[in-house]
Amino acid sequence: MDAARTEQVRRFNRTVTERVGVLHDHYLGLDRPIGEARLLWEIDEQGQDVRRLRERLGLDSGYVSRLLRSLEADGLVTVEPQPRDRRVRTVRLTYAGRAERAALDGRSDELASSLLELLNTAQRARLVAAMAEVDQLLTASTVTLHVVDPDHPDAQYCLRSYFHELHERFEAGFDPARSLLPDAGELRPPHGLFLVARLHGECVGCAGLKLPPGAPAEIKRMWVAPHTRGLGLGRRFLAELEARAARHGFGVLRLDTNTTLSTAIGLYHSYGFHEVAAFNDEPYAHHWFEKQITTAPSA
Numbered sequence: 316m317d318a319a320r321t322e323q324v325r326r327f328n329r330t331v332t333e334r335v336g337v338l339h340d341h342y343l344g345l346d347r348p349i350g351e352a353r354l355l356w357e358i359d360e361q362g363q364d365v366r367r368l369r370e371r372l373g374l375d376s377g378y379v380s381r382l383l384r385s386l387e388a389d390g391l392v393t394v395e396p397q398p399r400d401r402r403v404r405t406v407r408l409t410y411a412g413r414a415e416r417a418a419l420d421g422r423s424d425e426l427a428s429s430l431l432e433l434l435n436t437a438q439r440a441r442l443v444a445a446m447a448e449v450d451q452l453l454t455a456s457t458v459t460l461h462v463v464d465p466d467h468p469d470a471q472y473c474l475r476s477y478f479h480e481l482h483e484r485f486e487a488g489f490d491p492a493r494s495l496l497p498d499a500g501e502l503r504p505p506h507g508l509f510l511v512a513r514l515h516g517e518c519v520g521c522a523g524l525k526l527p528p529g530a531p532a533e534i535k536r537m538w539v540a541p542h543t544r545g546l547g548l549g550r551r552f553l554a555e556l557e558a559r560a561a562r563h564g565f566g567v568l569r570l571d572t573n574t575t576l577s578t579a580i581g582l583y584h585s586y587g588f589h590e591v592a593a594f595n596d597e598p599y600a601h602h603w604f605e606k607q608i609t610t611a612p613s614a
Contacts, residue, residue, distance in 0.1 A: 334430065335426065335430075336349075336426065337349045343419060343422035343423060343426060344422060345415070345418065345419065345422065347415075350378075350382050351382050351385055351386055352419055353372065354368070354372070354379070354382050354383070354386065355386065355391065355392075355408070355412060355415065355416045355419060356416065356419065356420075357371055357372065358392065358406055358407065358408050358412070358416075360408070360413075362405045362406060362407035362408075363405065363406055363407075364403060364404070364405055365379065365383070365394065365403075365404040365405070365406055366403070366404075367516060368406065370515055370516025370517075371515045371516060372515075373457075373515070383406060386412070389411075390409055390411050390412075391408065391409055391411055391412035391415055392406050392407060392408055392409060392412050393406070393407050393409060394406045395407075430442070431443075451545065451546065454514070454543075454546060455546040455547055455548070457514060457515065458512050458513070458514045458519065458520075458543070458546065458548060458551075459512070459513050459514075460510050460511070460512055460551070460552075460555055461510065461511050461512075461513065462508050462509065462510060463509055463510075463511050464499075464503060464509070465499040465502045465503065465509045465523070466499055467509075467511070469511045469513075469518045470509055470511055470521060472518050473511060473518050473520065473521035473538060474521065474536060474538075476538065476540065477521065477536060477538035478491050480538070480541075481573075481599075484575050484576075485573065485575055485599065486575070489599065493598055493599075494597065494598065494599055495595060495596065495597045495598075496536075497523060497525055497535050497536075501525050501527075502523045502524070502525065502535070505526070506525070506526055506527070507523060507524050507525045507526045507527075508523070508524050508526075508559065509521065509522075509523045509524075510522045510523070510524075510552065510555065510556070512539075512543075512548055512552070514543060518540075519539065519540040519542075519543040519548070520537075520538055520539040520540055520543065520548050520549075520552065521536060521537070521538050522534060522535075522536065522537040522538070522552040522555075522556060523535040523536045523537075524556045524559060524560060526560065526563050526565065531565060531566075531567035531568065531569045531605065532556075532560035532563070532565040532567065532568050532569070533568070533569050533570060534553070534556055534568065534569070534570040535570070537549065537552055537553075537570075537579075539552075544578075549579070549582050550582060550586060553582070553583075553586050556568070557606070557608050560608060561608050561609060561610055564610055565608065565610070566607060566608060566609075566610050567605055567606070567607060567608065568588075568605070568606045568608050569591070569594065569603070569604060569605040569606070570583070570588070570603075570604050571593075571594075571595060571597050571600035571602065571603045571604070572600060572601070572602050572604070573599050573600060573601055573602075574601040574602060580602060583604050586606070587606050588604035588605065588606045589604065589605060589606070590602055590603065590604055591603050591604065591605045
C-alpha cells in the first residue's frame with residue numbers, strides 16, 4: 316500500500332476522533348463512553364437481537380456483554396432470552412434508556428451543527444459531500460464475501476430476493492421453473508462455488524460460478540440488494556469470480572442476461588466482456604457475454 320495514502324488515512328482518523336469527541340470517557344458531555352452510547356443508538360423500539368447487534372457493530376461477544384452489563388446496571392436496558400430459544404437474547408430499552416438515547420440524539424445534532432457552523436456556505440457543501448462519499452466508500456470496504464453451500468439459508472434468501480426482483484422487473488414476470496437454473500451440485504466444489512456478500516451480518520448479494528470440465532467458466536445468479544447498489548459490489552463479484560476461475564485454470568468466463576437489466580449490461584461491457592452468439596437456451600436471456608481471462612500460474 317502507498318505510504319502517503321496510508322498516512323493520509325491515519326491523519327484523517329486522528330482528526331475525526333479528536334473532532335467528534337471519542338477520546339473522552341464522557342461522550343457528548345454525558346456520563347457514558349462512546350461504546351455504550353453507540354450501543355444505545357442501535358437498539359430500536361422493538362428491541363434488538365444481541366447477536367445481530369454484535370454483527371452490526373463488528374464487536375466480539377465478550378466486549379458487547381460487558382457493555383450490556385453496564386447499561387443494564389444503570390437501568391437503561393433489559394436483556395432477556397427468547398422463550399422459544401434461550402440461546403438467543405434480546406435487548407430492549409427501558410424508559411430511562413429511551414430518555415438517555417433521546418438526550419444523546421440531541422447532543423449529537425448539536426455536535427454535527429458545530430462542525431459546520433464555522434464554515435462558509437461553499438465549505439459546508441464540500442464537507443457534507445465529502446462525508447457522504449467517505450461514508451459510501453467505508454461502507455463498501457465493510458462488505459465481506461463468503462463461499463457458502465447453495466442450500467445455505469443465506470444463499471436461499473439471496474436467490475429468493477433475486478427471483479422476486481426479476482419477477483417484478485421482467486415484463487412477463489419470472490418463473491424459476493422455466494429458467495436454466497444450475498443444480499446445487501454445479502455450484503459446489505469442485506464443480507463450482509456460490510458467494511454470498513454480507514454487510515454488518517446482513518445478506519446483500521450473491522453470485523455463483525460454474526466450473527464445468529471442458530467448457531468455459533460461467534457466472535450465474537449474480538444479484539446485489541437494491542439498497543447497496545453504488546458500493547461497487549457487482550464489480551467486486553466479477554473480479555472475485557474471475558480470479559477464482561483463473562486459479563482453476565479457466566481461460567474464458569461467460570454469462571447471459573436479460574435486456575431489462577441495462578445497468579448490469581453496462582457493467583459487463585465496462586469490465587471487459589464482449590457480446591457473443593447464444594451459447595445456451597436460457598428463455599430469459601437476450602444477451603450472451605464472454606471474457607478472455609489470464610490463467611493463474613498456480614493452476
